[in-house]
Amino acid sequence: MPEFLGSFSVAAPAxxxxxxxxxxxxxxxxxxxxxTVTADAAPSLSISYGAVPRGLPHGTRPxxxxxxxxxxxLHEIPGHGRLFITSEHIxxxxxxxxxxxxxxAYLFRYAMAIVMQLRGCLVLRxxxxxxxxxxxxxxxxxxxxxxVLAAELVGRxxxxxxxDLCVIHFDAAGxxxxxxxxxxxxxxxxxxxxxxxxxxxxxxxRQQLEKFAFAAYxxxxxxxxxxxxxxxxxxxxxxxxxxxxxxxxxxxxxxxxRLSFQHxxxxxxxLKPQHYRACVAIAKQCRLSTLVRPSKADSRxxxxxxxxxxx
Amino acid sequence: xxxxxxWIASYPKSGNTWFRAFLANYLRDLDxxxxxxxxxxxxxxxxxxxxxxxxxxxxxxxxxxxxxxRPACYERFAAEAENDIYLKIHDAxxxxxxGCPLVSIRGTRGAIHIVRNPLDVAVSLSxxxxxxxxxxxAAMEKSNYALCNWTGKPDDQFRQKLFAWxxxxxxxxxxxxxxxxxxxxxxxxxxxAASFGAALDFLGLARDEKRIAKxxxxxxxxxxxxxxxxxxxxxxxxxxxxxxFRDGRAGGWKDTLSAEQVRRLVSCHGFVMRRFGYLxxxxxxxxxxxxx
Numbered sequence: 001m002p003e004f005l006g007s008f009s010v011a012a013p014a015x016x017x018x019x020x021x022x023x024x025x026x027x028x029x030x031x032x033x034x035x036t037v038t039a040d041a042a043p044s045l046s047i048s049y050g051a052v053p054r055g056l057p058h059g060t061r062p063x064x065x066x067x068x069x070x071x072x073x074l075h076e077i078p079g080h081g082r083l084f085i086t087s088e089h090i091x092x093x094x095x096x097x098x099x100x101x102x103x104x105a106y107l108f109r110y111a112m113a114i115v116m117q118l119r120g121c122l123v124l125r126x127x128x129x130x131x132x133x134x135x136x137x138x139x140x141x142x143x144x145x146x147x148v149l150a151a152e153l154v155g156r157x158x159x160x161x162x163x164d165l166c167v168i169h170f171d172a173a174g175x176x177x178x179x180x181x182x183x184x185x186x187x188x189x190x191x192x193x194x195x196x197x198x199x200x201x202x203x204x205x206r207q208q209l210e211k212f213a214f215a216a217y218x219x220x221x222x223x224x225x226x227x228x229x230x231x232x233x234x235x236x237x238x239x240x241x242x243x244x245x246x247x248x249x250x251x252x253x254x255x256x257x258r259l260s261f262q263h264x265x266x267x268x269x270x271l272k273p274q275h276y277r278a279c280v281a282i283a284k285q286c287r288l289s290t291l292v293r294p295s296k297a298d299s300r301x302x303x304x305x306x307x308x309x310x311x
Numbered sequence: 312x313x314x315x316x317x318w319i320a321s322y323p324k325s326g327n328t329w330f331r332a333f334l335a336n337y338l339r340d341l342d343x344x345x346x347x348x349x350x351x352x353x354x355x356x357x358x359x360x361x362x363x364x365x366x367x368x369x370x371x372x373x374x375x376x377x378x379x380x381r382p383a384c385y386e387r388f389a390a391e392a393e394n395d396i397y398l399k400i401h402d403a404x405x406x407x408x409x410g411c412p413l414v415s416i417r418g419t420r421g422a423i424h425i426v427r428n429p430l431d432v433a434v435s436l437s438x439x440x441x442x443x444x445x446x447x448x449a450a451m452e453k454s455n456y457a458l459c460n461w462t463g464k465p466d467d468q469f470r471q472k473l474f475a476w477x478x479x480x481x482x483x484x485x486x487x488x489x490x491x492x493x494x495x496x497x498x499x500x501x502x503x504a505a506s507f508g509a510a511l512d513f514l515g516l517a518r519d520e521k522r523i524a525k526x527x528x529x530x531x532x533x534x535x536x537x538x539x540x541x542x543x544x545x546x547x548x549x550x551x552x553x554x555x556f557r558d559g560r561a562g563g564w565k566d567t568l569s570a571e572q573v574r575r576l577v578s579c580h581g582f583v584m585r586r587f588g589y590l591x592x593x594x595x596x597x598x599x600x601x602x603x
Contacts, residue, residue: 063366188464238549
């Protein structure tokens with residue numbers, strides 16, 4: 001147990017166990033996003049409720065609401081709760097007026113991203129799909145449209161690997177593999193009809209937002225890790241057409257770093273050198289393209305066709 | 312002196328981009344004009360700036376939750392700055408909580424506030440928003456008007472409360488929280504060296520007349536238009552009726568607005584228009600109730 005946990009002991013997790021990014025997760029938090037599993041071995045990640053430390057010894061604050069130290073992260077969601085995250089534990093302290101649904105969403109986006117980074121994975125913002133044997137990470141800022149494009153590709157026969165996060169693990173041979181997460185994709189109302197063909201609507205992410213979680217049916221989910229072939233950097237632009245362009249050379253590394261989840265935290269977490277190595281490894285082994293879409297037009301069919309055609 | 316944020320504030324289509332183009336050219340002092348797509352003076356409502364500064368996932372927050380946190384975000388953004396920061400802003404200047412303006416008192420050094428005749432603003436908006444002039448006039452009248460006020464899919468910018476045009480102008484011109492230099496677009500057109508020179512003084516930048524002349528040449532309407540025709544302008548509204556840099560004249564409304572449209576704008580914003588001298592060129596029969 002990391003020493004800075006101090007008196008904040010990590011309680012044995014409750015009976016609920018899930019599988020996420022290849023980990024067995026023991027959790028006190030119920031989730032209708034995940035199917036429970038029966039595992040003989042002790043969970044490799046525990047999620048529990050409880051008080052979290054107010055600060056971290058030798059911690060730095062790279063963002064207003066985030067403090068990091070070697071191997072640990074404290075994150076506050078003002079008015080809702082606080083998260084304490086290490087590679088083995090996620091502790092959640094809920095504010096009395098906190099929104100359970102928001103905290104749940106944070107857990108699967110934010111906290112899991114930090115956990116997987118601390119476990120040596122490279123995490124990109126976005127969504128990942130499998131087209132046949134081809135693993136594709138669609139990366140971009142949260143409003144870029146990665147989930148929409150992923151949903152379109154799954155609707156056309158692809159398989160969902162993950163949404164919100166693309167988690168890349170390196171195997172013993174140093175090859176980058178996309179790890180499947182829970183088979184849930186979150187989409188705004190305008191994509192609800194498209195998702196209906198391959199997924200079940202689990203309801204709103206938050207009562208106040210018109211964003212819904214969809215659980216993909218089993219035939220549309222990628223069950224095993226898949227080799228990463230392509231990273232697509234998705235951007236919205238005020239142009240009227242779609243375009244795709246390869247990224248080459250050292251620009252690939254810079255682009256991968258820029259697309260990495262909360263890259264401003266990596267130095268404080270002690271992960272920057274390994275993260276650069278991972279970016280270089282992916283740059284050497286994978287194609288990277290910039291895909292530009294019109295910001296105010298529905299271009300998902302054209303985008304999907306371009307991604308399918310670029311082999 | 313402590314560093315902080317200088318806001319480049321205006322109602323949309325009031326000359327904010329022209330000012331930013333001038334400032335970018337003045338600061339960089341290159342031998343060629345700065346690329347209009349590389350102005351590097353970001354808009355304050357940009358979601359990605361908030362996310363990287365706070366560490367929060369803003370797409371999971373409601374409009375009100377994000378708005379309440381924006382002052383702290385700007386304060387933090389300013390605290391990290393090694394030099395003064397210039398941020399474009401279209402939001403009105405209002406309190407998100409008692410004594411707490413959206414733009415953060417502690418993070419702010421001041422604001423350049425640009426105001427333009429609302430008659431010209433209405434015409435320009437109709438091209439930019441691809442809406443009828445009447446619809447734009449109606450938007451300018453709404454006390455609760457806001458940009459990016461989505462209920463479904465979020466934009467890459469936060470909701471920006473504009474209020475009605477007159478209230479927007481007053482919110483910046485009369486803010487009690489920090490120094491503001493209000494510039495009239497029409498004065499900037501008539502005597503650019505004087506207006507932009509005063510702005511440099513306000514920003515605490517050394518005034519160099521040769522550099523001002525060059526920056527004005529490199530940010531002239533013709534130059535901005537030339538660049539947009541060559542490589543586009545990423546800040547243009549994808550739904551706009553044409554180019555972002557379309558006309559740029561002061562007083563173009565005289566060729567476009569009907570008497571009824573003028574009367575309606577004066578009726579709603581006359582008090583503020585009078586203050587900035589915008590009623591002077593309007594026939595008195597269209598200014599009923601706002602005569603000097």
